[in-house]
Amino acid sequence: MLQNYRTIKKDHQHEIEIKKSRFICFLKRITSEEEAKAFIQQIKKDHWKANHNCSAFVLGDRNEIQRSSDDGEPSGTAGVPMLEVLKKNDLINVCAVVTRYFGGTKLGAGGLIRAYSGAVSQAIAEIGIVEGRLQQEIFVQLDYPNWGKTENFLTNAQIAVKDTQFTDQVIVTCLVDENQRISFETQVTDLLNGQVHFETGEMMYHEQIQEA
Secondary structure, three states: OOOEEEEEOOOEEEEEEEOOEEEEEEEEEOOOHHHHHHHHHHHHHHOOOOOEEEEEEEEOOOOOEEEEEOOOOOOOOOHHHHHHHHHHOOOOOEEEEEEEEOOOOOOHHHHHHHHHHHHHHHHHHHHOEEEEEEEEEEEEEEOHHHHHHHHHHHHHOOOEEEEEEEOOOEEEEEEEEHHHHHHHHHHHHHHOOOOOEEEEEEEEEEEEEOOO
């Protein structure tokens, strides 16, 4: 399993206009090539009046699968520039489709490359990128009098909190990097003078938005 990865925060749509041509970028998180192809076909169906529906996607932990299509635009002016934007941002498991409604003015090869890559770049920037980190789920069980100082510690140490349950005790579900688990438990134990109980849960990915 990957220790970390980068992908888009969520599915998104963004439109730009260049010399009266509309370029609508659709972004989608994908888990298979079949899902990517189905998404591309759906956009083509929804925008069958468009002049072009160009596409690109990256798939797999190491982007083992990379596909692009110019969909009738001059070779190399749409799909590949779109694919390069996905790769430049180190994204995985993302499909991009840019739908073009021709506005009457030809843009030339350079103009098309800038338009298609720009549409994808702007869509990614608008929705944002997340980094997923593989982390250990740890259940921290403590008494109510110790909750305040524990909450402050978690906030200051920037520990990801997945869930907090308030029953007869407080049970906090924390996510920490696997190599930091022992250090985390030691710090909390010292903080609470041993008045705490830990249980280990699953390894899972925790996604955090990346600063632009």
